[in-house]
Amino acid sequence: LKNKTDAAGAIHNGKLLNRVGSLLLPELPQNSAAVTDNAAFHKRADIQDLIEGTGHTIFWLPPYRPDFNPVEKYWARIKKIRQDWRLDCIDTLFFYFMRICTVF
Template identity: 30%
Template sequence: MAGRLKCLLCSQSNSTKRPSLQSSQREAVLDPGTVVILDNLSTHKSPRAAEALQRQGCWFLFLPPYSPDLNPIEMAFSKLKAHLRRIGARTFDALFEALGDICDLFEPQECWNFIKAAGYASD
C-alpha cells in the first residue's frame, strides 16, 4: 500500500459555529485527492463543510453505523455485565470489588477470540 497518512483530530464542534476547518488548516493538511474519513455525526454532514472539502479536491468516506457485533470490547462488556448480575453486586463497594476482579475473568485466548469473532484477525 503506497501513500501517506495524515491525521487531524478535531475536538467537538458545532457546525453552526465552526462549519468546517479553517481555510489555512485545510490547505496545510489536505492535498487534492485526500480521502477524509468521518463518522456519521450530523455535524460532519454539513453542506458547507462538504463544499469546502470538494473545492480542495478531497472526498468523503463515512464510516458505517456503529455495530456492537464488530466491536470486540462489547463482547467483553457482555461477559462483565453477566458476571455482575450473577454475583448480585448492587452497592458501590460490591461493584468496586467485582470490577477489581475483572482481570481474573478473561484469559488471553478468550480476548483473542473476541478480536477474531469481530473479524479483525484470522487463524
C-alpha cells in the first residue's frame, strides 16, 4: 500500500478490507505469500478470507521479541541515562550526546 494510500486512514476509517482488495491483491502474482505482523486489524477474518480466497497464503511473523533485537538493548541504556540525568525529553539527551561528540 506504500505510496498509494494513507494506511493509517485506511485502518482508522475501516477501509482496510477495501484497500487490500483493490490495491494489494491486484499487484500480487498468483499464489503469493502475504507476510504480516500480528496487529489486531491484520487478523480480521474478512481480510484473511479475502487474501486466502484469492489463492494466496498468509504467513504470520512471530510476536515481537525485544530480547532478540540488539537495538533494544541500546534503547534501554539510553532510557536509563535519560532517567539518571533526569531529563524530560529524549531529544534533550540526544542534544547533549551530539554536543559531547562534536567536542572530541
